[in-house]
Amino acid sequence: MKPLSVKNLAMITAGYIVQGSEDLLIQHGAYRLKQVKKPNTALFTSKRIVNWKNLEPFSPLVLVTDRAYRPNDIPNQVNMIQVANANEAYWKFVDFYRNQFQIPIVAITGTSGKTTTKEMIKHILSAEHKVTATTLSSNSRTASLQYLLSIEEDTEAAVFETAVGSPGDVTNAGKYFKPTIGIITNIGAHHLNYCKTLEGYIQAKGEMLDIIHPKGTLIINAEDINTKKLDVSRFSGRLIKVGKHESCDFRASHIQYYQKGMKFVLQHDRQSYDILVPGFGEHQVYNALAAIAAVYDMGVPIPVAAKQLQSFRQLKKQLQLFEGINHSMLLDDTWSITTTSLEAALKVLNELGDGKKKIAVIGTITDLGSWGYVIHEQAGELIHRIGVDVLITIGEHAKIMADYAVMLGFSKPVYSFKNSTLVYPLLQGIVDENTIVLIKGDMYSKQVSKLATELKLKPTPPAD
Incomplete structure (x- = not known):
């Protein structure tokens, strides 16, 4: 401070x-x-x-x-x-403190990709600038004051997550941060226990349009279905669209999996740039597009951003690849779970598992309230549409997705358990070096997190 x-x-x-x-x-x-x-x-x-x-x-x-x-x-x-x-x-103090700093401040919201996009922006800027940011995914409204006060005299830029637990959360964050750049990564279905309906959740995310400086910049995923439902015409600043469509301001093409990340061509202002971003999945390309668009708006040339992005370290428990038991491949994606992130994870599983047996171990989706049944059915539809070779669910609500997938015609082996106790011995008997296992859950499920740890191959101790 x-x-x-x-x-x-x-x-x-x-x-x-x-x-x-x-x-x-x-x-x-x-x-x-x-x-x-x-x-x-x-x-x-x-x-x-x-x-x-x-x-x-x-x-x-x-x-x-x-x-x-x-x-x-x-x-x-x-x-x-x-x-x-x-x-x-208190609010006079907050207002005074924020107004002391004429620096770029980025606020990021979205169902998934918030933390990764924020960390990418921070990583790119930190090469030459003093940056403050939210810590990992710690973004509750009670933390906003401390993050605001982390802006000091030598701070050159700030990047903050503005999560939605309930309507008004983004608006509240806006009172603190008064962002000059806002990013909506995507809008899926989450926190419906407080937002009540999907429309309510979409509007809660849409509060971002109202907290950005009138002459600021809004960056959106132009291809996200629910983001399209927002009335962006009420935003008076600069609108930047990212995506694959030719109408996007920052457009990705020639997307391909490459070593431990994604390789694509970024097209902007009639120029093309080769981009390599650590982390698997097309969703990671969208995260990178938003991050590059944000730093470019702050004056960082795209080639500089692209070079710095290559050394970005993938976040833990977010589609991290390990060697698993019986020399299988293990995708640990146990940081959070929504239908949006589940779809992304299943697509990565299929891409990396081409020619291998693909097993998905999936836990319960939380914070859904009365929408729990419907959202788990939507997850089942994703499983049926994208496909896996073996489906294992953990938790009573997670069984809903398995049952719905089967009802839709999913015909591969399905195992549903109330807890994780029997999952490890089951996997031990059906995985080998030609198998890839996705384990998907969230940080609040200790059972799923513990299972992910158990499934990682332990180094063999040296012989005496």
């Missing part, structure tokens, strides 16, 4: 200093008690603090409050700014 004096904070929030030094420098911010973890923190709260003893290790503390404390209620080492409304004072 760029330091701010108590005197200046009082002016920004239209408050007055009740006690403490006006020259004390504030170096951290918080709006919940549990967020106070270091000295020199400004805490904005209307709640009465009872146990001051717990806050002693974090002195000096600056309390910004609209609560009327009695004399001697507050310890002498606590600085206090009295304001008319603590919530309004």
Whole structure:
């Protein structure tokens, strides 16, 4: 955080200093008690603090409050700014802090590909610039303040994920970050337990159009079905489309699997560039297109971005390829699961498994609420359409996708288990060096994650 004096904070929030030094420098911010973890923190709260003893290790503390404390209620080492409304004072502080920086700030949302696209942008920019960004996929609304305050005087660019757990999340993130560039990677079906309907989820993602600076840039996947449902005409800035169609501003052609990644030709402004991006799957091409479009909008030449992208490190548990048990191939895709990412994973399985026995081990799709049955049936339709040689599901809800695939005509062997206990011995008996196994689930399923670890071939210890 760029330091701010108590005197200046009082002016920004239209408050007055009740006690403490006006020259004390504030170096951290918080709006919940549990967020106070270091000295020199400004805490904005209307709640009465009872146990001051717990806050002693974090002195000096600056309390910004609209609560009327009695004399001697507050310890002498606590600085206090009295304001008319603590919530309004907090947003005045946020607004002031963000407006100190005239730098490119990228906000990314989407059902899948957010973290990868964000990490690609960060990786490309970090070669020559000081960049701050969300940590992996940690993107909850409670973390937004800390990410905003990670922008410091020498920061040249920022890249933040703006996830959707419920309607309003992207709008809330926009209040903090005020992005100059927005990216919607794709819109599938997720978090329907809070968004209620697919249309509600699409509109929640579409909040991105309203938080970008009016003269900023919006980057979208022009071929994503649900993204097409957004009324982009309400966005007054620059619209950039990425995809394979000739109408796209950043267009991919001649896409092919190559060693440990994807190779394609990028066409932009009547020029062609050879691109190699680590990570398997056509979806990885779309992630790369969005990342290159974003950094190009910030002034990074495409050849520079392409060269830097070659050294990008694929994220863990996102279609990582390992040697599995019985010398099989193992695709670990246990970071998250949606129908969007499942479709991408099944396509990678089929491409890499050409000529091999293809086995898919799939867990339950979470955060669906009353839509659980329908979405798992859609997953079953994907399995039937794309195809595998053996299907194994783990979890009662995951069985729905297996049953639906069979109902549609899927005729290959199917095994459905309530838990993962019997999956390992089953696989041990049916996989060999001519087999590729996809294990697909999310980070919250300990059973699926543990199974993925067990399926990786352990190095043989050296002989005595």
